Amino acid sequence: QLEVKFAEMLGYAASERRVTLMADALNQFERTDRMIALSWLPDPLPANVRLLATAIPGAESEELSRRKGTRITTLPAFTAAEIVDVAKAVYACYHREPTAEVIAQLGAIPGKDGQPAAGNALWLTLALELLNLLDADDFAEAERDVTGTPEEKLHRLVLNRCRALPGTMEGLYGVFLGQVEKAAGRVE
Numbered sequence: 001q002l003e004v005k006f007a008e009m010l011g012y013a014a015s016e017r018r019v020t021l022m023a024d025a026l027n028q029f030e031r032t033d034r035m036i037a038l039s040w041l042p043d044p045l046p047a048n049v050r051l052l053a054t055a056i057p058g059a060e061s062e063e064l065s066r067r068k069g070t071r072i073t074t075l076p077a078f079t080a081a082e083i084v085d086v087a088k089a090v091y092a093c094y095h096r097e098p099t100a101e102v103i104a105q106l107g108a109i110p111g112k113d114g115q116p117a118a119g120n121a122l123w124l125t126l127a128l129e130l131l132n133l134l135d136a137d138d139f140a141e142a143e144r145d146v147t148g149t150p151e152e153k154l155h156r157l158v159l160n161r162c163r164a165l166p167g168t169m170e171g172l173y174g175v176f177l178g179q180v181e182k183a184a185g186r187v188e
């Protein structure tokens with residue numbers, strides 16, 4: 001019933017204007033037959049609907065490729081210049097400017113495949129967010145570093161945090177969830 005209602009509402013919305021559906025990591029949706037087969041997604045999509053989806057190669061991307069009008073594109077890793085642009089954009093949200101040293105350090109962290117982890121858009125964005133969301137404990141740690149100006153201490157702290165970042169999404173999510181637990185408490 002939910003799938004039928006979704007198709008109805010999607011068709012209604014598309015009759016009024018162009019609709020873009022975005023789905024990230026189809027391969028990480030619930031591992032049921034219906035999700036893997038993408039049966040929840042109307043086939044064909046209404047005329048005024050576009051789907052932008054990401055997935056690693058597998059059952060979901062194969063299923064999607066069988067649909068008429070589908071174009072599969074491999075997303076290239078970020079270039080060094082794009083890494084700089086993304087870093088500047090994320091830091092700008094915090095009214096800061098990333099240092100070349102921090103960007104170089106991020107670019108040097110190897111990913112699971114041996115390529116720079118920063119080439120992955122999700123990894124890079126989450127890593128940059130983590131470097132910008134320091135808390136009181138982090139600043140206390142920076143203060144224990146007795147040499148240098150406050151700015152130099154903070155810079156060293158960010159570089160140390162950067163060097164400690166894992167190169168995999170799973171590892172980075174672990175760091176992120178650790179930060180959330182530290183801020184919000186652990187749910188048992």
